[in-house]
Amino acid sequence: MDIKSAVTQLSSIAQEARLEIFRLLVQAGIEGLPAGSIGEQLKIPPSTLSFHLKELSYAGLINSRQVSRFIYYTANYAAMNGLLAYLTENCCAGVNNCCPDVTSCNSEKGNES
Amino acid sequence: MDIKSAVTQLSSIAQEARLEIFRLLVQAGIEGLPAGSIGEQLKIPPSTLSFHLKELSYAGLINSRQVSRFIYYTANYAAMNGLLAYLTENCCAGVNNCCPDVTSCNSEKGNES
DNA sequence: TCTATATTTCCACAATTATGGAAATAATGC
DNA sequence: GCATTATTTCCATAATTGTGGAAATATAGA
Numbered sequence: 001m002d003i004k005s006a007v008t009q010l011s012s013i014a015q016e017a018r019l020e021i022f023r024l025l026v027q028a029g030i031e032g033l034p035a036g037s038i039g040e041q042l043k044i045p046p047s048t049l050s051f052h053l054k055e056l057s058y059a060g061l062i063n064s065r066q067v068s069r070f071i072y073y074t075a076n077y078a079a080m081n082g083l084l085a086y087l088t089e090n091c092c093a094g095v096n097n098c099c100p101d102v103t104s105c106n107s108e109k110g111n112e113s
Numbered sequence: 114m115d116i117k118s119a120v121t122q123l124s125s126i127a128q129e130a131r132l133e134i135f136r137l138l139v140q141a142g143i144e145g146l147p148a149g150s151i152g153e154q155l156k157i158p159p160s161t162l163s164f165h166l167k168e169l170s171y172a173g174l175i176n177s178r179q180v181s182r183f184i185y186y187t188a189n190y191a192a193m194n195g196l197l198a199y200l201t202e203n204c205c206a207g208v209n210n211c212c213p214d215v216t217s218c219n220s221e222k223g224n225e226s
Numbered sequence: 227t228c229t230a231t232a233t234t235t236c237c238a239c240a241a242t243t244a245t246g247g248a249a250a251t252a253a254t255g256c
Numbered sequence: 257g258c259a260t261t262a263t264t265t266c267c268a269t270a271a272t273t274g275t276g277g278a279a280a281t282a283t284a285g286a
Contacts, residue, residue: 003132010127015244016120023203035263047246050264055243069253069262084200087193090136128274148233160276163234168273182232182283228286235280242273250265256258 001086009083012059017044018052025062025075032074034067114199122196125172130157131165138175138188145187147180 013019020042025032039049053073056062060079064071126132133155138145152162166186169175173192177184 003129007127007129007132010123010132011243014120014123014127016116017244019116019120019123026203036261039263045246046263047248047265048244051244051246054264066253069260071263080200084197087197090139124273130274149231152233158276159233160235160278161274164274164276167234179283184233230285231283233280233282236278238275238277240273240275242271244271245269247268248266250263252261252263254260254262256260 001082006083006086006090009059009061009079012056012061015052015055017042017048018056021049021052021073022056022061022075022080025073026077026080028074030074032065032072034070034072036070038073114195119196119199119203122172122174122192125169125174128165128168130155130161131169134162134165134186135169135174135188135193138186139190139193141187143187145176145178145185147183147185149183151186 013022021038021044024038024041035046035049035053038044038053039046042049044052053062053064057064057073061076061083062073063076064073066072126135134151134157137151137154148159148162148166151157151166152159155162157165166175166177170177170186174189174196175186176189177186179185
């Protein structure tokens with residue numbers, strides 16, 4: 001990953017509404033949530049929501065698929081992993097107390113396809 | 114960490130000049146670098162640099178100390194660790210392939226005071 | 227005190243980002 | 257085709273962020 005991609009991805013979650021959307025999608029798992037459901041839960045009007053979803057999609061942190069009239073959005077775990085890896089490698093390089101605690105990971109709950 | 118702090122910290126590194134500054138300071142280690150040296154290496158004019166350093170300081174990702182006429186800036190490793198931990202816990206929770214590879218950490222090079 | 231150097235503050239301006247109503251587009255069932 | 261529902265696009269406007277010259281501030285040494 002280059003620095004411009006990192007900045008694009010960071011920018012996409014450096015906004016409260018979008019970080020909330022992303023968190024919600026992570027919690028929702030691989031099935032994801034339709035746009036309307038996200039907007040309803042987070043109280044975000046349709047056009048504003050669409051704007052934020054586009055930002056996250058452009059950055060590659062979420063994906064979407066159409067199911068009937070609904071468009072389901074899902075967190076792109078691999079992209080988030082890549083961003084965290086970039087920050088860990090490039091911004092913590094060799095500094096042993098500048099790395100995240102990953103004990104909450106690798107549980108039995110992993111559910112990416 | 115709450116979501117607002119996370120957004121503030123993410124915003125502070127979601128900008129190319131600032132991410133470069135932060136990376137440079139991480140590489141510089143605990144001694145850090147004086148503002149002038151950062152500006153010289155990254156070709157950033159003084160007032161612009163000062164603006165960006167203030168943003169990073171406000172977010173808590175860097176610290177500063179005065180040494181004679183120089184102000185040395187240092188990366189706040191603990192803060193970066195906290196941010197990565199937040200993202201790992203809140204945005205990857207329980208998803209085992211959504212976690213960073215930390216094998217580059219915990220080397221013998223750890224040098225925080 | 228005068229001068230040199232380091233950094234910040236002030237300020238104006240430019241650029242980008244965020245918001246949400248209204249209209250448009252798209253998909254489904256009758 | 258028409259009505260219904262889901263989502264996006266368009267648009268105007270507001271708010272925030274980024275830039276850098278010039279002046280101000282701060283520190284140090286002669």
